[in-house]
Amino acid sequence: MLPEPFSGEGMLARLLALLVLAWGCGCNPEAKAPPAGAGGGGGVEPESGGVAGSLEAAGAPGSRTCRVEDVPTELIRFGVTPYVGTELVTRQFEPILAHLARETGLSFTMVMASDYKDLLRLLLDGRVDVASLSPLLYVEALEKQPCIRLLATQVSAGATYYSSYILVLEDSPFESVEDLEGRRFAFGSSSSASGYLFPLTFLLDRGIGPDRFFGEVVYARDHLDALRMLLARRVDAVATFARVLQPARSAGLDVGNLRVLAVAGRVPFDAMVAREGLHPETASRVQKAILQLNSATREGRSVLAGVIELGGWVVSEDSFYEPVRERLRKVRERSAE
Amino acid sequence: MSVRLRLLGAGVGMVTLAVVIVGYYMTVQQRQTFERELENKAGVVLAAMAVPCLSALASNRIEDLDLTVEEFQRSLERSADVEWLAVLDARGRIVGHTDETMYGRMAKEDFALRASESPDGLVRVVNEAGGRAMLVSLPLVTRINELPGIRWGTILARLGMHRADLEMEANIATNVRLLVLFALLTALLLFFAVERMILRPLAELTRAASSLGQGDLSARTGLEGSGEVARLGRTFDLMASQLEQHTHHLERLVDERTGELEATNTNLRRTAEQLTEANEKLEELARTDSLTGLFNRRYLKETLQYYFALARRGGRPIALAMLDVDFFKAYNDTHGHPAGDEILKAVAETIRERIRSTDIPCRYGGEEFAILFPDTDAREAFKVAEFLRQKLEDRPFPNEETQPGGVLTVSIGVAGLGPDLRDPVELIQRADAALYRAKGQGRNRTVLNE
Numbered sequence: 001m002l003p004e005p006f007s008g009e010g011m012l013a014r015l016l017a018l019l020v021l022a023w024g025c026g027c028n029p030e031a032k033a034p035p036a037g038a039g040g041g042g043g044v045e046p047e048s049g050g051v052a053g054s055l056e057a058a059g060a061p062g063s064r065t066c067r068v069e070d071v072p073t074e075l076i077r078f079g080v081t082p083y084v085g086t087e088l089v090t091r092q093f094e095p096i097l098a099h100l101a102r103e104t105g106l107s108f109t110m111v112m113a114s115d116y117k118d119l120l121r122l123l124l125d126g127r128v129d130v131a132s133l134s135p136l137l138y139v140e141a142l143e144k145q146p147c148i149r150l151l152a153t154q155v156s157a158g159a160t161y162y163s164s165y166i167l168v169l170e171d172s173p174f175e176s177v178e179d180l181e182g183r184r185f186a187f188g189s190s191s192s193a194s195g196y197l198f199p200l201t202f203l204l205d206r207g208i209g210p211d212r213f214f215g216e217v218v219y220a221r222d223h224l225d226a227l228r229m230l231l232a233r234r235v236d237a238v239a240t241f242a243r244v245l246q247p248a249r250s251a252g253l254d255v256g257n258l259r260v261l262a263v264a265g266r267v268p269f270d271a272m273v274a275r276e277g278l279h280p281e282t283a284s285r286v287q288k289a290i291l292q293l294n295s296a297t298r299e300g301r302s303v304l305a306g307v308i309e310l311g312g313w314v315v316s317e318d319s320f321y322e323p324v325r326e327r328l329r330k331v332r333e334r335s336a337e
Numbered sequence: 338m339s340v341r342l343r344l345l346g347a348g349v350g351m352v353t354l355a356v357v358i359v360g361y362y363m364t365v366q367q368r369q370t371f372e373r374e375l376e377n378k379a380g381v382v383l384a385a386m387a388v389p390c391l392s393a394l395a396s397n398r399i400e401d402l403d404l405t406v407e408e409f410q411r412s413l414e415r416s417a418d419v420e421w422l423a424v425l426d427a428r429g430r431i432v433g434h435t436d437e438t439m440y441g442r443m444a445k446e447d448f449a450l451r452a453s454e455s456p457d458g459l460v461r462v463v464n465e466a467g468g469r470a471m472l473v474s475l476p477l478v479t480r481i482n483e484l485p486g487i488r489w490g491t492i493l494a495r496l497g498m499h500r501a502d503l504e505m506e507a508n509i510a511t512n513v514r515l516l517v518l519f520a521l522l523t524a525l526l527l528f529f530a531v532e533r534m535i536l537r538p539l540a541e542l543t544r545a546a547s548s549l550g551q552g553d554l555s556a557r558t559g560l561e562g563s564g565e566v567a568r569l570g571r572t573f574d575l576m577a578s579q580l581e582q583h584t585h586h587l588e589r590l591v592d593e594r595t596g597e598l599e600a601t602n603t604n605l606r607r608t609a610e611q612l613t614e615a616n617e618k619l620e621e622l623a624r625t626d627s628l629t630g631l632f633n634r635r636y637l638k639e640t641l642q643y644y645f646a647l648a649r650r651g652g653r654p655i656a657l658a659m660l661d662v663d664f665f666k667a668y669n670d671t672h673g674h675p676a677g678d679e680i681l682k683a684v685a686e687t688i689r690e691r692i693r694s695t696d697i698p699c700r701y702g703g704e705e706f707a708i709l710f711p712d713t714d715a716r717e718a719f720k721v722a723e724f725l726r727q728k729l730e731d732r733p734f735p736n737e738e739t740q741p742g743g744v745l746t747v748s749i750g751v752a753g754l755g756p757d758l759r760d761p762v763e764l765i766q767r768a769d770a771a772l773y774r775a776k777g778q779g780r781n782r783t784v785l786n787e
Binding site: 153155156157158159160294295296297301305311312314315316317319320 | 391392394395396397426427477479480481482484485486487488489490
């Protein structure tokens with residue numbers, strides 16, 4: 001018998017998944033989304049009234065009127081989290097902000113939050129204008145402030161999803177998450193969808209309550225930190241996102257000694273949002289520039305040749321993050337019990 | 338043309354038509370099926386290629402793109418239909434191709450240009466010198482739901498249809514052969530079925546009808562079964578039976594009528610015979626004296642007229658004798674009329690016995706008789722008359738002793754045809770005159786009027 005991933009059934013399932021993804025990407029954007037711009041460029045008309053230009057609260061449409069500033073802002077404060085460390089994030093976003101400044105004629109400044117929660121606070125307080133939120137943060141932000149406007153969803157390696165992995169060391173004896181009973185387990189971050197929310201619901205769905213099941217549960221500072229803990233054998237398994245491996249390689253970590261124990265789910269990529277009140281024209285200018293920036297063009301490739309494979313952004317809608325919202329609800333229900 | 342020939346012709350025609358129609362339909366169907374299959378195959382190939390190509394393009398991993406195309410080409414070598422695979426970037430430049438010389442060029446072919454711009458996958462069948470080929474394309478797009486996304490590029494493939502076409506032609510040829518065989522077998526079976534169920538009974542029916550037409554009323558088809566023709570045959574048999582019965586009935590009627598007619602004819606014949614007989618008797622009666630049975634006076638006159646004319650024209654002799662019973666009135670008065678009649682009968686009998694067969698005896702009236710002698714002159718007649726008178730004188734008669742002389746006698750006057758006689762009446766007058774003279778000379782004698 002072949003190991004599970006290479007058996008006929010596993011291969012078939014993977015092929016089917018690939019096909020579904022491929023055909024999904026091959027649909028007709030022009031025919032089915034009339035308000036949007038050219039499919040190849042991914043541009044969006046300013047004030048088009050479509051999803052991107054909506055002034056209504058995405059989380060609770062029509063429930064309240066959103067505040068809109070009278071004067072367009074010239075300076076855009078761009079909030080980010082050091083999810084793979086301050087340095088890497090800074091290196092990644094600097095060229096992007098420079099490009100956006102060129103394209104929009106606006107000034108951009110990067111605001112590095114101390115963590116996810118900090119970024120959320122900054123956004124809600126109106127101290128950043130545009131931010132790239134992790135999916136979980138996006139859902140939480142919208143719960144608190146429905147007038148936050150979704151500008152785009154990030155694309156990496158051509159995908160709008162990324163995977164949440166439960167990783168163990170290659171030489172460890174574990175063959176399934178059930179084998180981790182009594183072991184030390186690290187979540188990538190308590191504020192991360194891929195590092196916490198998705199792995200947690202994945203475990204809960206299998207009847208595993210982390211607090212009782214594991215010998216010890218650790219919440220890492222960030223994904224890279226979690227990986228370091230695993231490689232240092234301070235924990236037996238970590239929950240993190242798949243693409244952390246590339247910055248880990250860049251940071252000189254021995255990723256060759258890692259093994260995927262489980263895929264905890266497919267997580268929607270980060271959301272680019274504008275704070276409540278940002279002048280719609282400004283927001284649309286930023287949105288348009290963001291949507292036009294992708295690795296399909298030479299210029300885009302040079303701008304996005306950052307640390308993490310970032311392919312660009314596509315027009316999005318709030319429902320895309322429903323899977324995150326659903327899991328969050330599930331976790332909260334359990335906590336309430 | 339016989340029904341069989343026509344049936345055979347129609348069968349062959351229908352088989353040909355069916356083969357042509359079904360063959361054409363099958364060709365079209367097969368072609369569509371093959372094209373659909375090829376399209377599906379191409380779709381699967383492109384879909385499988387789409388993910389790694391999209392990922393490589395989006396991540397700008399051109400080294401992955403190159404390998405992806407090559408690996409696909411290698412894995413598809415067994416199904417030689419794929420002639421080439423190509424990956425275009427968002428601008429339409431060839432960034433991956435199974436033909437290494439194609440790298441880096443801008444796609445110029447019409448299909449590639451259209452595919453680069455089309456938001457949907459395209460399929461086109463082209464017919465070139467090398468045979469038919471199918472061009473397919475699939476856009477590489479990242480998007481959320483139905484919203485506009487990022488177009489990374491396009492993948493293209495060209496699949497040769499030569500092998501599929503050959504296979505299809507072979508399939509069609511096999512199918513057409515099977516079809517022809519099947520159609521022929523069906524036609525043959527149908528023909529035999531029709532032959533057995535319709536034509537043979539029809540021939541039987543024709544034979545029976547022909548026999549019946551020629552008068553053989555016993556002709557029957559003898560067909561059995563429940564088919565239409567068998568029913569027709571039975572109807573024919575029933576009709577023939579009724580015809581036969583009817584004809585027999587008619588024949589009986591004719592026989593009866595013929596018998597009746599024959600009986601009527603016999604009766605009529607018999608009646609006619611009786612009538613003839615009666616006529617003859619009447620005629621006999623008309624020329625015969627009822628008492629004596631000799632010819633009567635009317636007949637004498639007719640006969641005399643005839644012989645007189647004959648004698649005049651031929652110069653032949655003719656004579657007449659008039660005979661009268663002497664003292665007959667006295668006898669009558671003495672013995673009564675019935676006795677007188679008996680005398681007259683006896684005289685007549687003697688006359689009939691004693692004259693020649695050619696002589697014609699008549700009762701002229703009362704007790705007077707006349708005898709016509711054809712072909713006899715007066716002298717010869719006189720001799721006969723005289724001989725007769727003597728025989729009468731010699732013959733005994735009842736009660737003749739009461740007559741004068743004690744014997745019953747007769748007087749006879751004879752006259753012959755002289756050149757001076759102008760008509761038969763004169764001959765009678767002359768014989769009568771002679772008789773008168775015989776009476777005057779004493780009776781019981783014969784006098785010749787010369």
